[in-house]
Amino acid sequence: xxxxxxxxxxxxxxxxxxxxxxxxxxxxxxxxxxxxxxxxxxxxxxxxxxxxxxxxxxxxxxxxxxxxxxxxxxxxxxxxxxxxxxxxxxxxxxxxxxxxxxxxxxxxxxxxxx
Amino acid sequence: xxxxxxxxxxxxxxxxxxxxxxxxxxxxxxxxxxxxxxxxxxxxxxxxxxxxxxxxxxxxxxxxxxxxxxxxxxxxxxxxxxxxxxxxxxxxxxxxxxxxxxxxxxxxxxxxxxx
Numbered sequence: 001x002x003x004x005x006x007x008x009x010x011x012x013x014x015x016x017x018x019x020x021x022x023x024x025x026x027x028x029x030x031x032x033x034x035x036x037x038x039x040x041x042x043x044x045x046x047x048x049x050x051x052x053x054x055x056x057x058x059x060x061x062x063x064x065x066x067x068x069x070x071x072x073x074x075x076x077x078x079x080x081x082x083x084x085x086x087x088x089x090x091x092x093x094x095x096x097x098x099x100x101x102x103x104x105x106x107x108x109x110x111x112x113x114x
Numbered sequence: 115x116x117x118x119x120x121x122x123x124x125x126x127x128x129x130x131x132x133x134x135x136x137x138x139x140x141x142x143x144x145x146x147x148x149x150x151x152x153x154x155x156x157x158x159x160x161x162x163x164x165x166x167x168x169x170x171x172x173x174x175x176x177x178x179x180x181x182x183x184x185x186x187x188x189x190x191x192x193x194x195x196x197x198x199x200x201x202x203x204x205x206x207x208x209x210x211x212x213x214x215x216x217x218x219x220x221x222x223x224x225x226x227x228x229x
Contacts, residue, residue, distance in 0.1 A: 008154070034217065043118075043204050043220035044157070088157065101172065102218060106156035 003027050006089055006105030015114050019076040023089035023105045026070065030091040030103075033065050035074045038086045038107065047087075048074065079112045086110070116140055118221035120205050126227045127195045135190040135224050137205030145208045146188035147172075147218060148180060150201040157204070163188055195228045202226070 006023045013019055021035075032051055036044035048063040050056045050072075056063045062075040072091075076083055089105040121136045139146065148160040159172030163182040177199060179191045188207075192199055202225050206218040 006156075036220075041223075043206075043222050045220065046217050049217055101159055101162065104157040106154065 003103050004105045007108055008106055010109040010111060012111045013079055015081060015112055017079050019079050021074040021087050021108050023072050024070055025091060029093035032092045033072050034090045035063055036088040036090060038088060044088055081112045081114050084111045118205055118207055118219055120221040120224050122224060124225045128229050129196060131195050132193050135203055137221060138187045139207040143207035143209045147206040148190045149204045151204060152201050197228045200228045
């Protein structure tokens with residue numbers, strides 16, 4: 001079993017839809033959870049950052065972490081064509097050493113149609 | 115403030131050739147990283163440098179060497195390129211000494227093809 005699992009999609013939705021992107025993980029030591037957005041032929045850019053469990057909201061984006069289920073989600077409300085990109089989840093453990101490195105999901109490709 | 119810059123943007127090599135990928139950041143970050151991204155594999159860490167003067171292996175270090183030249187620059191070297199090293203290479207940096215709470219900032223990538 002991979003440490004981080006993410007459905008690669010592709011996911012296609014109409015403009016204005018609510019999008020739900022998800023990752024599951026197996027390492028209970030993970031404490032820091034991030035979502036990166038990557039446009040085609042560009043580097044990933046940090047979108048959301050969450051520590052431990054709970055929700056975090058930033059504009060149209062909401063990140064949720066459920067540590068009991070080892071499951072994280074990113075919700076996009078009122079999706080726009082400009083949201084079309086690949087979304088990568090990433091996470092790391094609290095301990096130092098190699099456990100501090102980010103572990104990335106493979107990314108979900110999202111397309112928002114006008 | 116350019117963030118993280120990488121050179122070159124594209125490169126084609128023949129098997130056995132060597133080359134160095136350059137990375138620089140102007141955010142005064144302590145930590146720097148090299149990743150490769152392959153279809154279906156996601157981002158995989160090659161090497162990282164937690165601070166100036168230190169480097170450590172990541173998940174896939176074989177066939178690569180790195181140099182943390184100074185706080186700003188972190189280079190990745192392929193001594194004898196192989197077709198399996200065809201990939202998109204990303205450099206990243208993060209502000210903290212500890213990787214425990216890292217948020218990483220990525221460069222635009224180098225697309226490398228090894229024939």
